[in-house]
Amino acid sequence: MVSFPVPVRFSVGWYAARVCGLLSSSLVLFVLLYEITTLYARLLRAVFAQRREREARLMTGDAVAAAIAHEVRQPLSGMVTNADAGLRWLDRSTPDLDKAKASFKLIVDDGHRAEAAIESIRANFKKDARNRSSLDINELIREALALTRGDLQRHRIQVQAELNVQVPHVRGDRIQIQQVLLNLITNAIDSMAVKDGTRVLGVRSEVHDGGGVVVSVADTGTGIGSQEFERIFDPLFTTKSGGMGMGLSICRSIIEAHDGRLWASPNKPEGAVLQFMLAADGARSAAASPRELPDNLPSGSRL
Ligand code: ADP
Numbered sequence: 535m536v537s538f539p540v541p542v543r544f545s546v547g548w549y550a551a552r553v554c555g556l557l558s559s560s561l562v563l564f565v566l567l568y569e570i571t572t573l574y575a576r577l578l579r580a581v582f583a584q585r586r587e588r589e590a591r592l593m594t595g596d597a598v599a600a601a602i603a604h605e606v607r608q609p610l611s612g613m614v615t616n617a618d619a620g621l622r623w624l625d626r627s628t629p630d631l632d633k634a635k636a637s638f639k640l641i642v643d644d645g646h647r648a649e650a651a652i653e654s655i656r657a658n659f660k661k662d663a664r665n666r667s668s669l670d671i672n673e674l675i676r677e678a679l680a681l682t683r684g685d686l687q688r689h690r691i692q693v694q695a696e697l698n699v700q701v702p703h704v705r706g707d708r709i710q711i712q713q714v715l716l717n718l719i720t721n722a723i724d725s726m727a728v729k730d731g732t733r734v735l736g737v738r739s740e741v742h743d744g745g746g747v748v749v750s751v752a753d754t755g756t757g758i759g760s761q762e763f764e765r766i767f768d769p770l771f772t773t774k775s776g777g778m779g780m781g782l783s784i785c786r787s788i789i790e791a792h793d794g795r796l797w798a799s800p801n802k803p804e805g806a807v808l809q810f811m812l813a814a815d816g817a818r819s820a821a822a823s824p825r826e827l828p829d830n831l832p833s834g835s836r837l
Contacts, residue, residue: 597769597780598655600769600770600778600780601655601780601784602651602652602655603778603780604778604780604781604784605648605651605652605655605713605784606648606651606652608716608720609644609645609647609648609651610644610648612640612641612644612647613641613644613645613648616637616638616640616641616644617637617641619633619637620634620637620638620641623637650709651709651713653709654707654709654710654713655784665707665708665709666705666706666707667705667706667708668703668704668705668815669703669704669705669706669708669711669815670703671701671703671704671711671739671747671749671812672697672698672699672701672739674708674711674712674715675695675697675715675737675739675749676695676697677712678712678715678716678719679693679695679719679737681716682716682719682720682723685720685723686723686735689723689726689727689733690733691723691726691733691734691735692732692733692734692735693734693735693737694734694735694736694737695736695737695738696736696737696738696739697737697738697739698738698739698740698741700741701739701740701741701747702741702745702746702747702814702815703814703815704746704747704792704812704813704814704815705792705813705815706792706812707788707792710788710791710792711788711792711812713784713785713788714785714788714789714796714810715749715751717781717782717784717785718751718785718808719735719737719751720781721781721782721808722735722751722752722753722755722805722806722808723735723753724755724774725753725755725756725757725805725806726753726754726755726805727755728755728756729754729755729756731754732754733753733754733755734753734754735751735752735753736750736751736752736753737749737750737751737752738750738752742811744813745813745814746794746811746812746813746814747811747812747814748809748810748811749809749810749811749812750807750808750809751807751808751809752801752805752806752807752808753801753805753806753807754801754804754805755804755805755806756805757800757801757804757805757806758798758800758806763798763799766782766798767782767783767786767796767798768783769783770783771783782796782808785810789810789812792812793812793813794810794811794812794813795810795811796808796809796810796811797809797810
């Protein structure tokens, strides 16, 4: 209609052709504008999504690096201490080879522990369930208390272990559950070390009503502020000058990967209680093989 020749100016046909021209060009213009705007919006969304994905990947990398640094620090400091001790035994006028040998053996053990911790972090991030076996939680608690014995004695902390021999076995990764126990005990020690007064670490294992196991690590330390009960599980949240804030977040991800639950509550009259619950391993029960407390528990322990 626009190109239709209209001989008479200002006639109906002439106006109709002009209006049609205006409408069609406006329509084309608006459609093009709409298309270009939606294309730019889509492009912007894609760029933001890509940026978010990159940041998430970087954060995972940070978390892995922080987790490795956190878990390897303890065996590394053990290695340095034992290497120093070994050198001192050798440095004497008459070197004590047996004691030096014992120190070097402890270094080897620490090395294996560091290697196992790294392996288990990798497994944790890959949600690997291959290393799971039936575990006696009481045995793991005894091991964790034996490994932290030096720190407990140094800070004059009394240990009250109440381990219920009726608790069922749980299915899990031995190294990871041990990591959780070590982290909870180390945090309890840290919180009591900065406070005067009676220092008591209470470790209990109980049978959960639903058939699982509840482990609690209670201390008489500084306690946790009411605003911080959930924040303490956030990655990088720490109130310690040398802290990394990764311990509890790793613990929670390990326990949740085992379909369990980890939570914190106040202890009475002071301090904090960290508890975790794990489901029973259907196939076995610890009641079938109750064991006594070993001799190497720190002083003050009771069953
Ligand atoms: P880090 O020990 O490196 O600070 P964690 O994730 O293990 O990292 O702990 C985070 C924070 O939770 C600690 O800095 C501390 O403030 C608090 N917290 C953890 N356990 C206890 C406890 N038993 N008593 C008091 N505060 C605790």
